[in-house]
Amino acid sequence: MENMNSTLNYVNKSISSDIAKQKQIEEQNEKYRLIAENxxxxxxxxxxxxxxxxxxxxxxxxxxxxxxxxxxxxxxxxxxxxxxxxxxxxxxxxxxxxxxxxxxxxxxxxxxxxxxxxxxxxxxxxxxxxxxxxxxxxxxxxxxxxxMFEQKIYHLAFHDTLTNLPNRRSFMNELNREVLDRKKLNTPSKMSVLFIDLDNFKSINDQWGHDVGDQVLIEAARIIKDSIRPSDLVGRVGGDEFIVLLKDIKDEEDLKKYVNHILTKFNSPISISGQDYILTCSIGVATYPKDGTTSRELIKNADDALYNVKNTGKNHYLLFNNKIKNESLERRLLENALRHAIKEEQFYVEYQPKLNISTKQLIGMEALVRWKHPELGTIPPGKFISLAEETGLIVPLGEWILRESCRQMKKWQANGYQSLVISVNVSIRQLEDPHFIKTVENILKETDLDPQWLEIEVTESVFMDVNDAASVLEEIRQLGIQISIDDFGTGYSSLSYLKHLPIDTLKVDASFIKDIHENDESKAIVKSVLTLATTLGLNVIAEGIETQEHVNELNKDGLLFGQGFYFSKPLNSQAFEEYLLKEVNA
Missing domain, CATH: 3.30.450.20 (PAS domain)
Structure with a gap:
């Protein structure tokens, strides 16, 4: 009986174990089913x-x-x-x-x-x-x-979000492939890179706003794309610059045909929401393999060609050539030398007297920078000022000029010479510098020069090229500094804006003075400026006076102040001090 009970217990345990295992298997299968179904x-x-x-x-x-x-x-x-x-x-x-x-x-x-x-x-x-x-x-x-998400990210990484054109990275990848393919296949096929810059696009942004500017850029992109073949490539480099790759060019005449087609297309107004906008473009061109056998060379040389177009009138094109190559090399060498010159202070300032043209009384002077290179000698401002502007080096250079001019003026005052207003030219790049006002304040404090003896000269184009230029100049004027508009009459289309600006003096550009004694148009312009200035309570000074005839004609019109070689060329600090001494003894 005991053995039977033992056997039954064993069987029951075995059955319970099997049931448990079966249940476990069923649960496991149910889990697999749930996983598979969901x-x-x-x-x-x-x-x-x-x-x-x-x-x-x-x-x-x-x-x-x-x-x-x-x-x-x-x-x-x-x-x-x-x-x-x-x-x-x-x-x-x-x-x-x-x-x-x-x-x-x-x-x-x-x-x-x-x-x-x-x-x-x-x-x-x-x-x-x-x-x-x-x-x-x-x-x-x-x-x-x-x-889809990866493709969107890729598109954003390699395309311009505004125009949907390939961006610089994408364009360079394609250009690199084309160059490598030609080298690998040793093909004689030519291709050309076109660097395109929209002329005066900034004025559209400033006058009509960035929303209109964006629409103009979109239309410009469409015009360029429609002007080339489907097999060619156009990309947006940034801002108002575009770049084109013409992949198969037969010869120079074939190339010129496409370039002229783009220029012609831009001669028609761009219409946006019923408003027409006039926009032209400048194009620099470099061709493989004549002008470069690497993508970097082609881009650089096309850009150098564009630089030359922009400096010689715009709305045109230029094919890269040896003259551009030599000028580009000279420019790069000059830029390096300029950076070194600023660091080593190889500059000095000359001062050109400003006088009452009737009484010959000295009323002030204009500070003009000069560069004395240790090997090349004196380099004229026309060679390096524009380069300093483009590279941004004008900011540190301009700060040095301003400090040196204020220091020298204070020194002359301390030596007992009469207090005169010293005029210092300030560039667009300097006015755009957010630290400019603070820099001026610091210089006045360092040199201990009373602000009333400092005049800042700006070209009238700053009111087109610098956002809030008037407010920046107003801050300068609040310091007690005078403001003068240099080269007046050459850079702005309307005179009515003057009454709204914080200015004290207009400087009539030398181009109107050189033939005032024989050109009725120049006479009329100068007379109009004098009438306007009198109405607005502004001073007027003529620059570029070189002959007695100039003086006689200006006296007839009632102009009081002037400067030029007729009175004195720019003088270094020692020569100008001798000039001051003569004034004292006169």
Missing amino acids: TTDLISLIEVDGSFQYASPSFEAILNYDLSHIGHLNFFEMIHPDDQEMVNKEIRIFCKRKKTVRHIEIRIRDNNGEYIDIEASFSVIDQSSFSKNDLILVVMRDIRYRK
Whole structure:
């Protein structure tokens, strides 16, 4: 009896264990079922020939296939034809090595006949209870939205967001490929790089606002794109600069045809919301292989050609040549020398007297910078001032000129000479410097010069080229400094703006003075300026007075003040001090 009870206990325990194991298996299977039915991955078991043994419910949810008919389909026939060779190759290798295939990106057809991007991995199952052959486990993931996002990021990385043109990086990649292909194939085919700059675009931004400016840039991009062939490439470098690659050019005449076509297209007004905007462009051109055999050389030389166009009238084009090459080299050498010169203080200031032209009484002087190079000698301002402007070196150079001029004026005052107003030219780049006002304040404090003896001279173009120029000048005037408009009459279309600006003096440009004694138009211009100045309570001074005839004619018109070689050339500090001494003894 005892043995029977022991046996029954054993059987009961065994049955309980089996039930527990069965229950565990059922729970495990239920978990697998839940995972398979709810996963967003596409999971399938296929035969080596591509027939389906199993497909997860996601095939229905994502690919719209009826699971009851999936067994009639073939996995490999669902793959995009262009991807089939790659997949077959990968599977052959993986079946042979029995290793999991790395993730590969392919396109697979859904039940609507459209192909979607998926990422797939393959594994061999060599033992199964329902197939005599090896099975392949295929796990796929829908990546079409990821691909769309990647494409968007790529587009943003390589395209200009405003015009949708390729950006500089994208353009350079394509240019590099074209150069390498030509070198590799040793082809005689020519190609040209066009650097395009919109003329006076800043005035559109300033006058009409950046929203209009953006629309003008979009239209400019369209004009350039429509002017070239579909096989060519246009990109936006930045701002109002564009760059074009003409990939196959027969000869120079063929090149000129395309360049002139672009220039002609820009001669027509750009219409935006019923308003016409006149816009021209300047183009610099470099051709492979004559003007460069690397992308860097082509870009640099096209840019150098453009620089020359902008300096000689705009609305034109120039093909890179040896003259530009030599000037470019000289310019780069000069820029390096200029940087060194600022550091080593190789500059000095000369002073040109300003006088009452009737009484010959000295009323002030203009400070003019000179560069004494240790090897090249004196370099004229025309050679380096524009370069300093372009490179931004005018900011430190201008600060030195201002400090030196104030220091010298204070020294003359301390030596007992009469107090005179010293005029210092200030460039657009200096006015754009956010620290300029503070710099002026510091210099006045360092030199202990009373602000009433300092005059800042600016060209009238600053009111077109500098945002809030009037407010910047008003801050300068609040310091007690006088403001003078240099080269007046050459850079602005309207005179009515003067009554709104914080200025004290107008300097009539020398171009109107040189022929005032024989040109009625010059006489009329000077007379108009004097009338306007009198109405507004402004002083007027004429620059470039070189003859007695100039003086006589200006006296007739009632002009009081002037400067020029007729009275004195610019003098160094020692010579100007001797000039002051003569004034004292006169």
